[in-house]
């Protein structure tokens with residue numbers, strides 16, 4: 001079944017405490033973090049989010065964007081050889097809208113797995129099928145998408161649902177001086193896709209429908225990232241704080257800049273060591 005799934009599917013109801021209970025009982029659980037997590041957990045440093053999750057016992061913590069390079073290649077290949085243009089399936093609300101209101105455009109919905117499902121499939125392939133996958137993201141629509149595509153994402157929680165737990169763990173780690181923000185290596189080669197997710201063909205229901213109304217004539221590009229929330233997922237309902245959209249974007253950009261600076265420092269240190 002494609003992301004978005006059938007109408008009327010129940011939301012998942014598992015909360016974080018039950019998932020932590022699973023971890024304590026020895027169930028391996030891996031985490032996939034939606035790309036806007038630096039804004040969602042602000043002012044917590046993004047790397048603290050990785051550390052807190054690993055210390056809680058999650059067997060793997062990765063950003064969902066790690067699958068985007070592969071998906072982008074597949075999108076390009078399809079756009080060249082397929083129907084000319086495709087509508088991304090990242091936003092289940094848009095997929096559902098196309099299915100319901102624009103049935104003539106259904107063949108143009110990207111036929112592969114959405115980034116969330118694709119990452120879950122990859123994690124299960126790498127860590128084994130007994131590993132459960134928790135996606136932490138922005139909206140209840142992702143819960144429906146997970147339920148509609150069984151066997152991939154086991155749990156979905158929104159940033160809003162988990163942020164109090166993170167804040168508590170962060171406070172405790174700071175008091176215990178156990179927070180180490182230096183032990184994490186974040187893949188700098190993903191910075192392009194970390195930034196790319198900030199760009200959309202259209203965001204907000206009105207703008208999305210304006211694009212869909214015109215199609216299939218004159219598509220604005222071979223691959224259309226249409227997102228239901230104004231400003232894209234960064235404007236989604238699961239971000240708990242009061243940061244405006246511009247500040248949320250800035251937080252993600254600062255995260256990318258931090259990874260780049262860190263890589264530059266590492267290259268510099270290794271060159272120094274080689275020339276010593």
Ligand code: SF4
Pocket residue numbers: 090091092093094138139141142227228229232233234235236237
């Ligand atoms: S654009 Fe909004 S509804 Fe769509 S996936 Fe992002 S947060 Fe969810």
